[in-house]
Amino acid sequence: MKKLINAPEDVVREALEGMQAAHADRLRICFDPFYVVRKDATAKGKVALVSGGGSGHEPMHGGFVGYGMLDAACPGHVFTSPTPDQMYEAGKAANGGAGVLQIVKNYTGDVMNFDMAADMLRDEGIAVESVLTDDDVAVEDSLYTAGRRGVGLTVLMEKLLGAAAEKGMDLAGLKALGDRIRASGRSMGMALTPCTVPHLGKPSFELAENEMEVGIGIHGEPGRHRVPIAKADEVAAMLMEPVLSDLPFKAGESIILFVNGMGGTPLIELYIVYRKAAEIAAKHGLTVSRSLVGSYITSLEMAGTSVTALRCDDTLLGLWDAPVNTPALRWGV
Amino acid sequence: MKKLINAPEDVVREALEGMQAAHADRLRICFDPFYVVRKDATAKGKVALVSGGGSGHEPMHGGFVGYGMLDAACPGHVFTSPTPDQMYEAGKAANGGAGVLQIVKNYTGDVMNFDMAADMLRDEGIAVESVLTDDDVAVEDSLYTAGRRGVGLTVLMEKLLGAAAEKGMDLAGLKALGDRIRASGRSMGMALTPCTVPHLGKPSFELAENEMEVGIGIHGEPGRHRVPIAKADEVAAMLMEPVLSDLPFKAGESIILFVNGMGGTPLIELYIVYRKAAEIAAKHGLTVSRSLVGSYITSLEMAGTSVTALRCDDTLLGLWDAPVNTPALRWGV
Amino acid sequence: MSAFSLSQALAWIKAAAQSIDANAAHLSELDAAIGDGDHGANMARGMAAVTKKIDSAPPADLAALFKSVGMTLLSSVGGASGPLYGGFFLELGKQSAGKTELDAAGLAAVLGAGLGDIRRRGKAEPGDKTMVDALIPAIDALAAASDLAQGTAKAAETARAAATATAPMLARKGRASYLGERSIGHQDPGANSVALLFAALAQACA
Amino acid sequence: MSAFSLSQALAWIKAAAQSIDANAAHLSELDAAIGDGDHGANMARGMAAVTKKIDSAPPADLAALFKSVGMTLLSSVGGASGPLYGGFFLELGKQSAGKTELDAAGLAAVLGAGLGDIRRRGKAEPGDKTMVDALIPAIDALAAASDLAQGTAKAAETARAAATATAPMLARKGRASYLGERSIGHQDPGANSVALLFAALAQACA
Numbered sequence A, B: 001m002k003k004l005i006n007a008p009e010d011v012v013r014e015a016l017e018g019m020q021a022a023h024a025d026r027l028r029i030c031f032d033p034f035y036v037v038r039k040d041a042t043a044k045g046k047v048a049l050v051s052g053g054g055s056g057h058e059p060m061h062g063g064f065v066g067y068g069m070l071d072a073a074c075p076g077h078v079f080t081s082p083t084p085d086q087m088y089e090a091g092k093a094a095n096g097g098a099g100v101l102q103i104v105k106n107y108t109g110d111v112m113n114f115d116m117a118a119d120m121l122r123d124e125g126i127a128v129e130s131v132l133t134d135d136d137v138a139v140e141d142s143l144y145t146a147g148r149r150g151v152g153l154t155v156l157m158e159k160l161l162g163a164a165a166e167k168g169m170d171l172a173g174l175k176a177l178g179d180r181i182r183a184s185g186r187s188m189g190m191a192l193t194p195c196t197v198p199h200l201g202k203p204s205f206e207l208a209e210n211e212m213e214v215g216i217g218i219h220g221e222p223g224r225h226r227v228p229i230a231k232a233d234e235v236a237a238m239l240m241e242p243v244l245s246d247l248p249f250k251a252g253e254s255i256i257l258f259v260n261g262m263g264g265t266p267l268i269e270l271y272i273v274y275r276k277a278a279e280i281a282a283k284h285g286l287t288v289s290r291s292l293v294g295s296y297i298t299s300l301e302m303a304g305t306s307v308t309a310l311r312c313d314d315t316l317l318g319l320w321d322a323p324v325n326t327p328a329l330r331w332g333v
Numbered sequence C, D: 001m002s003a004f005s006l007s008q009a010l011a012w013i014k015a016a017a018q019s020i021d022a023n024a025a026h027l028s029e030l031d032a033a034i035g036d037g038d039h040g041a042n043m044a045r046g047m048a049a050v051t052k053k054i055d056s057a058p059p060a061d062l063a064a065l066f067k068s069v070g071m072t073l074l075s076s077v078g079g080a081s082g083p084l085y086g087g088f089f090l091e092l093g094k095q096s097a098g099k100t101e102l103d104a105a106g107l108a109a110v111l112g113a114g115l116g117d118i119r120r121r122g123k124a125e126p127g128d129k130t131m132v133d134a135l136i137p138a139i140d141a142l143a144a145a146s147d148l149a150q151g152t153a154k155a156a157e158t159a160r161a162a163a164t165a166t167a168p169m170l171a172r173k174g175r176a177s178y179l180g181e182r183s184i185g186h187q188d189p190g191a192n193s194v195a196l197l198f199a200a201l202a203q204a205c206a
């Protein structure tokens, strides 16, 4: 296992210590239990946005804590949902009196743990709402299953709701806006290589030199299909077509297009994928109004990419353009 | 070769097309010859900052074009210095009447090509100065060799000189400031894995599962020593100690500390390295006044890291904090 | 043995902690095949925390023990199994309030209530390829027995067989459900940790 | 053959382009061992551009041909070899201005001027493990000959041997210098492209 770590059991704590040292001007990190919170208290009357999930997806979520985005984030162990006590403490620390909005990726563990934390916060008289992301079209949806995974849309969700919260939107409004965003975005990902969970010490699946996995999530799990490696343009099409036809996005609509790297793929390749993804969007009659290209929701050192399309109107574009000041996403301030 | 590309010969052009599509609001990209330039013309009287180098180091340099940093960047083929005609055209396009400052990494090819371009620009009556970066302590310096490589310091140099140029500093002032920065910064890097140049199709060197290379550059070349893989804390020490003792940095001084990813290393690992690098700096009596953690000067999909320390005073810190608005580095605006 | 009291319960939890620790790598490998490869690490971390907790603050009765186990698992396991096993033991705590001894039927009833909590929370049906597929038949086997030692032995055997029998199932809950057809042919990790828990229970009641 | 004129020069450049193209992978592999693995691709891209250029705009004389080759290499090769080979051919162009025929000594003088440009620009000394180590003995060999065919053949042979002889050298210029001691044992890629150029020259003058 080739990683810049010390011991598997220390990965999360030491990375948080590094974050604390690098961003002491803006973040406060609690180590027992683990959570990341803005250094400045949440403004009175502003809804606190709390997210979290397993570690290994950096910069998500801790790197998105800051003005215009999250108020707090709870990192779990690598690929493991954090626990209710973390979410409870983070919610209490971040609460500014206007309640807590939880942004939860749709995984059984995350949903159950956040639910318990919400109950604990409500027991203390704090209003709590939750917004789910379940944008991964690679997973077949059904009433009888765990449903779809939350992936790339989570980044856009956190940015947009963060901007709305900063503008003073109340808890009910944020919940409704979050549900609208949830219903308007879709994603799909692929991997050229697997990743290695530190405490496992070996790749979570094996891929031959000429194979890739299509329809992967962000936890090193195998995808839906294993196919021969293909050119970037073909990969972009394999991801974009299911994404666009799922919602479906309709000609004339405007989208935010997000091409994400899985952690081990360099930016030069992401731009090559973006090039084709934007071309495919245009071919479908869509206007790409905003774009994001980079590794924002990762799966350790996995090589691969995911695309996310979010249908947007002027309200969402305004929220997208609003100032944000976090370690990983920053503009306008 | 597992890469999200189409054909090796199209990598640079297609990545530039993707950049153009993603950043059309702020960048203009010329395709014959290749260069990236700000969409808005350089302000009259502002010195134009032009850099460039082989591709494969993204976001450097194209991702650093924008307010407060570069005016233009010339991408060469992968790991190949761009040609004088690119630099000449980029210089002409970016010149705002106050001359052109070239920021050149110290490689034989880059230096010779930029020199030729400078002569061509001077022939047209444009004032040109060049600043070199040669911060890699892994390379032994001597009068009789090509000297040290320019690596991580280049990112800091482009940020700081960009801020100074924006504030109206003239060409001679920028050249002097650049030389001071050059004399105040040192770097060193290591690799856990090699990288594969697209047109070569196979890794530029081989590393066993239990080996790493220390003292690598950013062009996939082997390093100075091959050693057994070590813990992140040991790696941080292997890089920081030679960096700090080379200048040498002295107790009581203030530094900007930059922990860089080589392209295939995820952020969670960089924070673990940063943690120890900051600790080592503190142990040497240094104050880490600013920090940067991320993959800013890469070597395709190589896994590994480099550290850069730059001695700084209030002037440099002020320039560091000044607004910057580029695709890859942005704050204050 | 005819009754399950605090000493058996403590022996159960300690044996379970040891067995989970010894089998952590195997559980994680099962999870790597159809999930995210952390089930063994999650459970081992949780059971180690439990051991530390009950060593430092020995619980006075069954209810206190199970509550302590549940709370500790909740705040140390994470993932899907954290709330499921956490809630399971919290429910065991509630159900054994005021009780000092349980016979086979009584223990089965308490465990059944714990299973009820898992099913309420996780909404898994039998055949969905989850821990529920090992819990149901194991608890049924215990409920059908009159002797605690024999009943728990039978339950352990049943849980083991049921865990193995999850292999051909198509996962409809948890991470393995994302794999669809590709989940077939691999045993469910949670059903396997259930089998370890019941083996430890049988050992403690032998 | 006794004189080197435009037709030999054109034949040289075309043969060189073909040979560089055929050996590009080998040159890049040599460069991968002690540099960045692009020398073959750089030279092949440059010589392909040269071929295209002189096919579309056939030069009128030696000076025009070499200037065109130099300018094209400058704007298409990049790296260290771009300015070095570009400057070399530009110098050949200057030196052959007004000349239609060169004998062995004349050609050696022109090539020697080109070498001078490379040495001014690159500041490499003999033994630094660069293209200079192949150029010096090859041009010397041509200068010592009276017959062009024999002289270029001897020069080609010498360049080839000199390229091979760079292997034990410690690199002091270019990227290979970063490797220090580890550069020893590998041939210099630029010296090898020089050997290919001289083989093509001998072929064109045979």
Ligand SMILES: Nc1ncnc2c1ncn2[C@@H]1O[C@H](COP(=O)(O)OP(=O)(O)O)[C@@H](O)[C@H]1O
Pocket: A079, A080, A081, A108, A109, A110, C031, C035, C036, C037, C038, C039, C040, C042, C043, C078, C079, C080, C081, C082, C084, C118, C121, C122, C123, C124, C129, C130, C131, C132, C173, C174, C175, C188, C189, C190, C191
């Ligand atoms: N909805 C559910 N109901 C019951 N058990 C479930 C459910 N979802 C998952 N599980 C169980 O949890 C196990 C996985 O636990 P673990 O790997 O620790 O968590 P995660 O899936 O979050 O990584 C599965 O093998 C399965 O037995």
Ligand SMILES: Nc1ncnc2c1ncn2[C@@H]1O[C@H](COP(=O)(O)OP(=O)(O)O)[C@@H](O)[C@H]1O
Pocket: B079, B080, B081, B108, B109, B110, D031, D035, D036, D037, D038, D039, D040, D042, D043, D078, D079, D080, D081, D082, D084, D118, D121, D122, D123, D124, D129, D130, D131, D132, D173, D174, D175, D188, D189, D190, D191
């Ligand atoms: N200073 C120099 N003087 C002469 N030749 C040099 C010098 N530096 C490099 N070279 C030659 O250039 C060759 C490398 O060319 P190439 O790989 O195309 O460029 P780069 O080193 O920029 O990648 C070396 O093998 C060497 O022969």
Ligand SMILES: [Mg+2]
Pocket: A054, A079, A080, A081, A109, C036, C038, C079, C080
């Ligand atoms: Mg998990």
Ligand SMILES: [Mg+2]
Pocket: B054, B079, B080, B081, B109, D036, D038, D079, D080
């Ligand atoms: Mg090169």
Ligand SMILES: [Mg+2]
Pocket: C031, C035, C036, C037, C038, C039, C079, C175
């Ligand atoms: Mg799991």
Ligand SMILES: [Mg+2]
Pocket: D031, D035, D036, D037, D038, D039, D079, D175
């Ligand atoms: Mg080279």
